[in-house]
Every structure is written in C-alpha cells, then in structure tokens.
Amino acid sequence: MTERLVDVGRGVTLCYRRSGGGEVPLVLIAGLGQQLHEWPDGLCELLAGRGYDVVRFDNRDVGRSTHFRFRPPGAVDFLRKRWHAEQYDLGELAADTVGLLDVLGLKSAHLAGMSMGGMIAQTVAARYPDRVASLTSIMSTTGAARVGRPALSTWRLMFARPARTRAEHIAGAVRMYRHISSRGYPFDENAVRTAAAVAWDRDPRPAAGVGRQLAGILKSGDRTRELAAIVAPTLVLHGDRDLMVNPTGATVTARAIxxxxxxxLPGMGHDLPAGVWPALTDLIDSHIRTARSTDAPHA
Known part of the structure; x- marks a missing residue:
C-alpha cells in the first residue's frame, strides 16, 4: 500500500494508496478534513478480499495532497457566505477525483464516499455519468437547507480553537469522535488516537485546509436538482445515531436520486467502528454485484 503522488490537473497533486489488485475498481472518497487512512485498513482489507482494486486518497487541502494558501473563511465569513476569490466548491473536488481516474487509467469505477466524500461522489456521478459504475453515499446529504445538518453541540466542537500541537490535535480528535461516534458500538479511543497521530504527522496544523473544505461544501449550496441527473445505481447508507450529518440527509439524498x-445502520454514528465493517462490506459488495449483474450502464 505504497503512497503515490500524481498530478490530476489544474495545479492539483493528489496522494493515493491502492490495494487489493482485483479487477473491479472501487474508489473510496474521504470526508471533511479526513485523510486517506481514515478509511480503516481493516475495512479496505475486507473489500479487497471481495476482489476489489481499492483506491483511497487525500482530497485537496488535506494529508499529502496539494494545499491551497489563501486564508480560510472566519466565522463571520461563514455566516455571510462570503468566500475568497480562489475558494473552490464540490465541483472542483469532483474534477480532482475524475483526474485521478484518468491518471490511473480507469474509464469508470465504483465510487463510495463518506460524509463530504459522499457529496463529492454524488457530484462526480451527476456531472460525469460515464465514469461512475455505481455510487454508494455514506452518512452524507444534498446540501438542502434544514436537513442533514450537524447538531448544535457538534458545531461548537467544529469551531473550537485549532490545535497548535500534536498532543492538542489528538485530544481534540478524541473529544470530537467521542461525541459523534457510533453509540451502538464500543468507542475505540486507541484507534482514534492512532489515526489522529498519523493525520498530524502527515499534515501538521490542518485547520486551514479543513476550513477551506468546509467553505467548499457551503459554497456548493443545495445540490438536490443536480442529483436528479444521476443514472448510476445508487445505495444510500446512514446510521441512526449521527450527530454530524443528521439522518434526514439520507432521506433527501435517496429521494433526489x-x-x-x-x-x-442501527447504532452507527459518524464514524466507521470495526464492528460495522462486515455489514458495510456486505452492503457495498452486494450493491456493486447487483449493478454489474443487471448490466447497468458503465458497470
């Protein structure tokens, strides 16, 4: 699972890992502020064991991928929806994903995205239908107002003072994940600490990039009408204990496509605990196999 850096166009370099070596490409798209390793190795191994060529990557502005240098929005900017002239949106993140498919020589792939990654995957499916064999949208939403929003308690944690040290970053990750974690599964603090440490070591002081990604989500607005263009077979998955993206996000996503x-998924919050990996693997695998067996377009 060697990490590689590739130019995907428009001045953006993405870092990716590829594992499994199967014949069916499955691209996993991470969420807001998440790096590629936050698709857990154990889950990726289960998917690879089903015969998939598993690709995961750092979106722009996190991990080892290209970071932009313009100042992220402040609290007032977010409230007024006042964006920097260079601020990107989900469409540009989707174009990065397609650029990665191009570099990897993949005419089409099955996409699975979690949270913001689900939004990116939705956008790829809507704008580049020939490139998406199937879509799995996990704990995500459409950008529609008053649905799929974080709880007020989650917003407060999101806008806490950015970590200045590795130790502060790890402590902040534990606070956040303890809050948004899957109540139906044991909370694995050691796993959270390990992932947070790896994240800091790969990308110290990540707050600015996360702020720009969040602005990209909000700048994109309500994408409900755009999602009506999706023709790829689509599976929408969501936990019933999600405090980051309210489960209403799944309802409107499924309705739009x-x-x-x-x-x-009962007991699942806004994370991927080890206990949910087998069910998630079965659901994704079954969805992809159904899409392929029915000769869906581009499957």
Missing part, C-alpha cells in the same frame, strides 16, 4: 436504495 431516481431508483436509489436506502438503508439505515
């Missing part, structure tokens, strides 16, 4: 299937 013609033919989408939706399933709730």
């Amino acid at each position: 013609t033919g989408a299937r939706s399933q709730t």
